[in-house]
Amino acid sequence: MSASASHPALTPVKDRAIATRLGRRRRRTDRIARTLSLVATGIGLVFLASILATLFVKGFGALNLSVFTEVTRPPGSDGGLLNAIVGSLIQVALATLVGTPIGMLVGTYLAEYARGSRFGDVVRFVSDILLSAPSILIGLFVYQLLVLPFGGFSGWAGVVALSIIIIPIVVRTTEDMLSLIPNTLREAVIGLGSPKWKMIVLVCWRSAISGIITGILLGIARIAGETAPLLFTSLGNNAWSTDLSQPMPSLPITIYSYAGSPFQDWIELAWAGALLITLAVLLLNIAARSLLRGGK
Amino acid sequence: MQQATTFPTAAAKPARRGGADLGDAIFSGACHVAGALVLLLLGGIIVELFLGGLPAFRAFGLPFIWSTEWDPVTEVFGAGVSIYGTVVTAVLAIIIAVPVAFGVAFTLTELAPPWLRRPVGTAVELLAAVPSIIYGMWGFFLVAPIMAQYVQPALIDSLGELPGIGVLFQGPPFGTGILTAALILAIMILPFIAATMRDVFEQVPPVFKESAYGLGATTWEVMKGVVLPYTRVSVAGGVMLGLGRALGETMAVTFVIGNANRITTTLFGPGNTIASVVALEFGESETGSLKLSALLALGFILFVLSFIVLATSRYLLRSRLKV
Numbered sequence: 100m101s102a103s104a105s106h107p108a109l110t111p112v113k114d115r116a117i118a119t120r121l122g123r124r125r126r127r128t129d130r131i132a133r134t135l136s137l138v139a140t141g142i143g144l145v146f147l148a149s150i151l152a153t154l155f156v157k158g159f160g161a162l163n164l165s166v167f168t169e170v171t172r173p174p175g176s177d178g179g180l181l182n183a184i185v186g187s188l189i190q191v192a193l194a195t196l197v198g199t200p201i202g203m204l205v206g207t208y209l210a211e212y213a214r215g216s217r218f219g220d221v222v223r224f225v226s227d228i229l230l231s232a233p234s235i236l237i238g239l240f241v242y243q244l245l246v247l248p249f250g251g252f253s254g255w256a257g258v259v260a261l262s263i264i265i266i267p268i269v270v271r272t273t274e275d276m277l278s279l280i281p282n283t284l285r286e287a288v289i290g291l292g293s294p295k296w297k298m299i300v301l302v303c304w305r306s307a308i309s310g311i312i313t314g315i316l317l318g319i320a321r322i323a324g325e326t327a328p329l330l331f332t333s334l335g336n337n338a339w340s341t342d343l344s345q346p347m348p349s350l351p352i353t354i355y356s357y358a359g360s361p362f363q364d365w366i367e368l369a370w371a372g373a374l375l376i377t378l379a380v381l382l383l384n385i386a387a388r389s390l391l392r393g394g395k
Numbered sequence: 396m397q398q399a400t401t402f403p404t405a406a407a408k409p410a411r412r413g414g415a416d417l418g419d420a421i422f423s424g425a426c427h428v429a430g431a432l433v434l435l436l437l438g439g440i441i442v443e444l445f446l447g448g449l450p451a452f453r454a455f456g457l458p459f460i461w462s463t464e465w466d467p468v469t470e471v472f473g474a475g476v477s478i479y480g481t482v483v484t485a486v487l488a489i490i491i492a493v494p495v496a497f498g499v500a501f502t503l504t505e506l507a508p509p510w511l512r513r514p515v516g517t518a519v520e521l522l523a524a525v526p527s528i529i530y531g532m533w534g535f536f537l538v539a540p541i542m543a544q545y546v547q548p549a550l551i552d553s554l555g556e557l558p559g560i561g562v563l564f565q566g567p568p569f570g571t572g573i574l575t576a577a578l579i580l581a582i583m584i585l586p587f588i589a590a591t592m593r594d595v596f597e598q599v600p601p602v603f604k605e606s607a608y609g610l611g612a613t614t615w616e617v618m619k620g621v622v623l624p625y626t627r628v629s630v631a632g633g634v635m636l637g638l639g640r641a642l643g644e645t646m647a648v649t650f651v652i653g654n655a656n657r658i659t660t661t662l663f664g665p666g667n668t669i670a671s672v673v674a675l676e677f678g679e680s681e682t683g684s685l686k687l688s689a690l691l692a693l694g695f696i697l698f699v700l701s702f703i704v705l706a707t708s709r710y711l712l713r714s715r716l717k718v
Contacts, residue, residue: 129613133506139498140507140515143589146582147522150533157536204429212426222430224709225437231636231705232698233643235670236440239694243443247682263436270433296422317524324526327645330674351528355646358532373529384524388517 151377158374161367166375171337171353174362180372182339186348187376189341190254190333191323194261199315202266203304206273206311211299223274230267237263238328246332254340254347257333264325265318272314276307309390316387320380326351350376440698448692450685459692465656465672467679472689474696476656480573480666481697484648485641487577487662492585493634499585500592504622505614516593523586531650534579535571539651542578543570547663566661569653574662576652580644584637591633591712595626632711639704643697645670669697 165179172178205226213219241260246252280303288298304311329335335352336345350372357369451472452459462473503516547568555564599622607617623630653665654675667675673690680686 125613125616129615132501132615132618136498136501136506139495140502140519142495143499143519143522143585144515146585147518147525149537150522150525150529153533153537154529201429201432204426205433208426208430212423213430219430222433224706226433227709228702228705229433229437231639231701231708232440233645233670233701235643235645235673236444236694236698236701239447239673239691240440240443243447243691244439266433266436294416294419296418299422320524324528326526326528327670327674331677351526351646354528354532358528358535358650369532373532377525377529380524380526381521384521385517 154370154374154377157367157370161371162374166368166371170339171348171368174360174365177364178368180350180353180368180375182336183348183350183353183372184375185339185341186254186333186336187323187350189343190257190261190329190347190349191319193258193343194265194322195315195319197258198262198265198318199269201262202269202318203273203311205266205270207277207299207304209270209274210277211295211303226267226270229263230271233327234264234325235327235330238331241328242331252332252334252346254333254343254345257329257347257349258343260328260332261322261325264328265315265322268318268321269311269314272317273307273311276310276314277303279310280306309393313387313391316383316390320383320387323383324351324376324380326355330355441695444691444695444698448688448695450688451692454685454688459689460696463656463658467676467686470685472686474669474689474693476658477667477669477672477693478696478700479658480652481642481668481670481700483666484573484577484580484652484668485638487574488580488584488641489634489638491578491581492588492637495581496585496588496592496633496637499589500596501618503589503593504596505618516590519586519589521586522582523590527583527644527646530579530583530647534575534647535650538579539570539575541570542575543568547574551663562660563662566659566663568663569665571651571653571665572663573652573659573666576648576666576668577662579647579651580641583644583647584640587640588633588637591636592626592630595629595633596622599625628711629714632708635704635708635711639701639708642701642704643670645674649674669693673697 165177167179167181167184169177169179170182171180205222209219209223209226213222237260241256241263245256245259284302284306285298288302289295293301329349329352333349333352334346335356336348338348340347354369354372354376357365357372360366455462455472459472459474460478461475462471463475464471464473465476466472499519503512503519507515547564547570550564551566551568555561603621603625604617607621612620648668649671652667652671654667654671655665656667656672657664659666673693676686677690680690
């Protein structure tokens with residue numbers, strides 16, 4: 100409108116016409132942008148729905164009791180996934196037990212000891228890099244570190260690889276949750292004469308516990324589906340094995356080798372396994388989220 | 396630590412004071428050691444991958460990086476094709492994912508009614524939780540056939556005729572290949588980029604947006620004129636984060652990229668990425684062989700690539716991290 104002031108040739112009528120047209124164009128652009136954004140969101144949701152629908156249709160079709168009661172067998176002989184499921188449970192559980200305390204200590208270090216310190220900044224940076232680093236490289240690293248020098252693939256190597264992956268996840272949530280705690284609370288505890296470690300363990304950790312558990316659950320969900328690092332560490336095993344010094348079966352590796360096989364019954368088992376693992380991962384995620392919401 | 400030891404009451408009970416100090420020393424020691432362990436991990440990864448790849452680096456020298464040969468029989472290895480595949484799929488994935496992620500973030504922060512924001516946001520975040528191997532199976536059994544039957548023929552008929560870029564959309568529609576891999580990658584990194592964008596959009600002070608609305612700006616104009624300029628550095632950081640994720644993605648890509656060691660001009664052609672080569676060829680390489688060393692050297696190159704991208708991402712997102 101200010102343009103009309105500098106163009107005395109324009110009459111008020113023309114001026115209003117231009118303003119109307121401009122307004123219409125602006126509203127049209129706005130409508131197009133909004134529509135495209137909604138479409139984009141729709142596309143994202145369609146992808147999720149499509150993945151879930153595919154899994155449910157193919158997975159439930161292949162799911163039966165023998166999946167849980169039989170071990171993996173050669174094609175055509177009615178095998179199940181029992182050893183893979185148990186192997187995954189063992190490795191994920193141990194990796195969580197190893198990785199969680201380390202991750203919590205690092206997160207505690209960053210939040211309680213390293214505020215503003217140069218070394219702390221470096222640790223935080225490195226931990227964030229590890230958080231997004233390709234998991235296949237963690238597998239190669241553990242292969243070089245444990246598999247080559249100690250004579251072969253083993254469940255332990257898989258556990259170490261998975262625990263390296265879960266550490267930075269726990270670090271991030273622990274630090275984030277601890278830094279939400281108001282400093283007055285810390286000062287109050289210190290003021291009562293408590294040593295710092297008691298303040299952290301009995302007060303800070305306790306007030307941040309639901310957030311930290313959320314992080315642990317998300318971490319478990321993440322490592323439960325990891326395939327690439329296990330290729331080079333626990334390798335997989337077609338027999339029943341709970342011996343951690345031997346190659347160990349796991350659900351993702353079994354899915355990987357079965358899905359790429361030419362045998363129809365193996366592919367169906369892969370779908371059943373895929374459904375199980377996705378359900379577990381999504382349930383863990385939803386549980387973690389509702390826990391965080393309930394805790395606040 | 397300091398405060399705890401300076402209380403006068405502690406002096407009256409030296410035994411207890413000593414105990415508290417010991418507890419503090421142990422706990423703070425454990426925390427510091429754990430922190431140092433993280434550095435050690437990263438250092439270990441770099442050193443182990445480099446040492447493992449050293450025989451290959453020695454044997455082929457610097458040309459290893461661009462040589463396109465990969466012949467296990469004559470033991471000649473080069474990283475050219477897989478580096479090319481890694482970069483092309485990741486960049487294509489970004490090109491596909493960023494507009495969609497922006498749309499999602501725009502919807503979640505400005506358009507959707509508040510009661511809808513959380514469920515939709517959670518649904519998009521669940522996309523990030525789906526394991527990589529599931530994307531691989533879904534891509535191989537569902538997306539690739541659709542690509543072969545509908546999408547690629549349509550692209551060949553429409554864009555394939557154009558001069559210049561037409562060459563990208565030619566060739567037989569196999570379904571698998573570079574484009575399909577990029578599409579799956581795009582879906583996988585979409586939630587990371589969208590979540591970062593949503594978070595930084597939400598950090599724009601409401602008073603800025605309200606002033607723009609007060610001047611009569613439309614929702615889109617507020618986004619384009621206020622929110623985006625205010626957050627563009629962090630948005631770039633989110634995009635880099637997605638790129639870093641896409642570079643190292645293994646299982647999903649292995650399923651759909653076609654796995655061939657050649658560089659094709661068409662996006663429908665098969666290819667490979669560093670991660671897919673390592674995952675596929677690892678089983679066939681003997682301990683101590685030059686091939687295994689070449690795979691570890693590839694791993695080292697991938698690590699350097701992702702480190703640069705992720706470090707850049709974190710640098711760009713630093714303002715967000717400080718808040």
